[in-house]
Amino acid sequence: MSDSVIENPFSSRPDRVPPGQRVTDGFPVLHYGDVVYYRDMSKWDLRIFGLVEEEARISYSEFMELPVQAFANDIHCVTTWSKLDNVWEGVPVSAIMDKVKLKSEAKYVMLHAEQGWTTNLPLEDFLRETSFLGIRHNGELLTPEHGYPVRMVVPHLYFWKSAKWLRGIEFMAADKPGFWERNGYHMYGDPFREQRYDFD
Numbered sequence: 001m002s003d004s005v006i007e008n009p010f011s012s013r014p015d016r017v018p019p020g021q022r023v024t025d026g027f028p029v030l031h032y033g034d035v036v037y038y039r040d041m042s043k044w045d046l047r048i049f050g051l052v053e054e055e056a057r058i059s060y061s062e063f064m065e066l067p068v069q070a071f072a073n074d075i076h077c078v079t080t081w082s083k084l085d086n087v088w089e090g091v092p093v094s095a096i097m098d099k100v101k102l103k104s105e106a107k108y109v110m111l112h113a114e115q116g117w118t119t120n121l122p123l124e125d126f127l128r129e130t131s132f133l134g135i136r137h138n139g140e141l142l143t144p145e146h147g148y149p150v151r152m153v154v155p156h157l158y159f160w161k162s163a164k165w166l167r168g169i170e171f172m173a174a175d176k177p178g179f180w181e182r183n184g185y186h187m188y189g190d191p192f193r194e195q196r197y198d199f200d
């Protein structure tokens with residue numbers, strides 16, 4: 001792993017806590033549905049599909065061979081808690097993009113998690129250097145509650161965009177709402193602009 005740490009630039013801002021947020025020391029667990037407990041990783045894969053020349057499937061053992069990078073950031077949940085100074089290890093998005101050739105029409109991404117849970121974001125936000133596929137948090141492997149074996153982390157958007165139990169990355173031409181977005185959450189979700197719900 002390289003020695004450099006990629007920081008979400010907001011972490012160094014004096015006004016780093018977005019409006020309407022409270023800082024917590026804990027790490028709350030929030031999701032719809034049940035925690036996913038894996039017994040057998042031989043059937044696990046990460047599917048990269050949609051507007052790509054050729055779909056890719058990355059097995060668990062292949063995934064664990066991908067390069068890992070250190071990241072530091074703050075996370076902001078739409079339910080108003082923020083957790084500062086997280087340190088992570090994760091696979092940079094660029095390592096995933098090396099596996100596929102994007103079609104030029106691809107402009108948005110749908111992240112697919114276990115149990116059909118989804119969330120959407122623009123391609124450029126997915127591709128940011130500060131976005132990654134997290135595998136360790138604050139020195140420990142992700143727990144099942146926090147998304148083991150891999151969760152997306154998109155620290156510049158509200159934390160619901162950071163899909164736990166990630167299983168698929170789909171490239172799309174047009175934006176489409178994911179699970180919470182269909183239920184009233186904002187299509188983009190910038191915490192510094194308080195884009196919590198789409199009726200805001």
Ligand SMILES: Nc1nc2c(c(=O)[nH]1)N[C@H]1C(S)=C(S)[C@@H](COP(=O)(O)O)O[C@H]1N2
Pocket residue numbers: 027028029030031032033077078113114117145146147159160161162163164165166
């Ligand atoms: N697969 C999946 N990922 C998910 C969710 C979910 O319901 N399912 N909830 C999101 C929401 S609303 C939040 S706030 C964060 C919470 O992550 P944490 O439980 O690790 O704090 O996960 C996000 N990722």
Ligand SMILES: [Mo]
Pocket residue numbers: 030077078079159160
């Ligand atoms: Mo959330």
